[in-house]
Amino acid sequence: MYSVFNGGDTSPAVQIYPNNGATSQVNVYFAHNEISGGSGALAGAVEVMPSGSTSVGLHFNHMQVHGAAFGIRTDGSQIASGRNVSTFVSESEFFGFNGAAVNAFSVAGTGTVNAVFDTTRVLYANVALKANGPLSSVVLTNNTVSGNFTGVQVLNSATVLTSGNNTIRNNTTNISGSLTPAPLN
Numbered sequence: 001m002y003s004v005f006n007g008g009d010t011s012p013a014v015q016i017y018p019n020n021g022a023t024s025q026v027n028v029y030f031a032h033n034e035i036s037g038g039s040g041a042l043a044g045a046v047e048v049m050p051s052g053s054t055s056v057g058l059h060f061n062h063m064q065v066h067g068a069a070f071g072i073r074t075d076g077s078q079i080a081s082g083r084n085v086s087t088f089v090s091e092s093e094f095f096g097f098n099g100a101a102v103n104a105f106s107v108a109g110t111g112t113v114n115a116v117f118d119t120t121r122v123l124y125a126n127v128a129l130k131a132n133g134p135l136s137s138v139v140l141t142n143n144t145v146s147g148n149f150t151g152v153q154v155l156n157s158a159t160v161l162t163s164g165n166n167t168i169r170n171n172t173t174n175i176s177g178s179l180t181p182a183p184l185n
Helices: none
Strands: 003-007 013-016 026-031 035-036 046-049 055-061 062-068 072-075 084-105 112-132 136-141 150-155 157-160 174-177
Touching: 046 055, 072 112, 084 136, 112 157, 150 157
Parallel strands: 003 035, 013 046, 026 055, 035 062, 046 072, 055 084, 062 084, 072 084, 084 112, 112 136, 112 150, 136 157, 150 174
Antiparallel strands: none
16 A cells, blocks of 8 residues: 655654553554655654653665655654664665755663664765764665765764665765674675
């Protein structure tokens, strides 16, 4: 089933903000959808920001995410230490963002953010793939990142692992920060 989610200028089109007092994990699966937002600073496509003791597992498959302030932003800053936001994005297209197409954000002393991007294509973003914060870990494999201001941005002690089979070319800055080689096993 193909669904379309359109946002406005004041909030993300899709907001995933679970707050569960228990330690169980919330799992979310999106497939074959189109998500867009508006141009306002908060008008992203998807924002995932759990709080309390809620861990979240996400899988975005065959998505088209475009035309927004940001694409998919995962934020572990509101969850307890030991909890996590785990995201897997596969076979998806991202294009047309004022900010980051995808962003894994964390803050020391809170939950971790783990993200895997497999076979995604990112075009026309300020930052295509962004990892920000000491508890953010991103794995890149089979991705094409081209035509962005910054291809991959690594900030504030985040970790980006790459299997070496990504195409990160023809961006104003291809890589800002350092990538950690992680050969395929």
